[in-house]
Amino acid sequence: MWRPLLLLSLLLCNDLTIAKATESTQLIILPSQHGDRTCSAPDRNLNDKPIIGILTHPGVGTFDAPRDHSLSYYEKNVSYIAASYVKFAETGGARVIPLIYNEPQERLFQKLELVNGVIFTGGWAKEGLYFDIVQKIFGKVLEKNDAGEHFPVYAMCLGFEILSMIISQSRDILERFNSVYYASSLQFIENANIEGTLFQRFSPELLKKISTDCLVLQNHQFGISPDNFLANPSLSSFFSILTTSADKDGKTYVSTIRSKRYPVTAFQWHPEKNAFEWGSSEIPHSEDAIQVTQHAANYLVSEARKSLNRPSHEEVLSNLIYNYKLTYSGYKGSGNDEAYIFT
Structure with a gap:
């Protein structure tokens, strides 16, 4: 008696399987069934091949040479x-052209015309030729924006400090903080937009x-307190403070x-x-920390894409960072794992 019932159950199950397979097959649309399809036209208001100029910093940037912060770096x-x-x-999807701070200025500013944004890096130099070049490049950037070209700047660590000095027109605006190789959080100011x-x-x-976890690395001895930042009319009118942080001693600075x-x-x-750096145990490498870097x-690159400056392909290729040798210096521990050195 059970055999006919089993056979009937198997037949019904098989029919349902075929029906589901048929239904699934009908949901698959082959490319030929779409008819003629073309990709949407690129947005002509955006530059999908952005170039970022990065200003070089005095010195070799590795721990394979003495860390002598003297003018000998300029002389060398x-x-x-x-x-x-x-x-x-x-x-972010950009290529890089190095802006060599001590090359002939005519050449340097020709390269500036090939890029869609600039990064001022970390470092130590706050005077001499380097400071003068940052000031001149920043002036050109403001001119470009005033003329209607969207041209972004990212200034990191030393870059933050030098822009603060330039905008405030004061070399004494910076204060001492204890934040050398120190992971921290970022505290958003009240009602931050x-x-x-x-x-x-x-x-x-x-x-x-x-704002609760230590997802960013601080590595600086100088900074500006929120009170001193807001008390300077030039700084407070030019910049909005988005976040602050605290150093190892609990002192708060603008971050x-x-x-x-x-x-x-x-x-x-x-x-x-x-x-991208592994020399210090303080550098955060969690998935959340990596998301901060990626965002x-x-x-930065989304801002650079708004620049409509499109130099010739040949000019770009001959000036890209790929034309220079990369030096590995990670054996020495903290510092930069790799650096491009320009002599």
């Missing part, structure tokens, strides 16, 4: 870019975590600012290190 005609800054720009800033890209969860008028963002922290890179 040596400068560098930590590779993490290059990788950072590439993460993050619309149109890097932080608008963060998920609500990541926004919460970056992220955004220009009120120009596409200029400055970080006292290092958005490039989380994903920061994507935001």
Whole structure:
């Protein structure tokens, strides 16, 4: 008796399987069934091949040579870019042209015309030729924006400090802080408007975590307290404070600012290190920390895409960072794992 019932059950099950398979097959649309399809035209208002110029910094940038912060670096005609800054720009989908701070200025500013944005890196130099070149490049950037070209700047650590000195017109604006190789959180100021800033890209969860967890690396001895920043009319009218942080002694300093008028963002922290530097145990490498790096890179390059400057293909190729040798220096521990050295 059970055999006919079993056979009937198997037949019914088989019919249902065939019906489901037939139904599933009908949902599959082959390319030929779409008819003629073309990809949507690219947005002509955006530049999908952005180039970021990164200004070199005096010295060799590695721990294979003495860390002598003297003018001998200028005399030796040596400068560098930590590779993490290059990788950072590439993460967002840009290529890099090095702006060699001590090359003939005519050549330097010709290169500036090939890029769609600029990064001022971390470092130590706050005077001499390097300071003068940062000031001149920044002046050109403001001119470009005033003339209608969207031209972004990212200034990190030393870059933050030099822009603060330039805008405030004071070499005494900086204060001492104890934040050398120190992971920290970012505290958003009350009623901070993050619309149109890097932080608008963060998920609500990541926004919460970056204010409670140590997701960014600080590595600086100088900074500006919020009170002194706001007390300087030039600084407070040019920049909006987005975040503050505390050093190892609990002293609070301004950690992220955004220009009120120009596409200029400055970080006292290092958005490039989380994903690309490994020399210090303080550098955050969690998935959340990597997201911070990726969002920061994507935001910079999204701003650069708004630049309509499109130099010739040949000019770009002959000036890209790929024309230079990369030096590995990670054996020495903390510092830059890799650097491009220009002599």
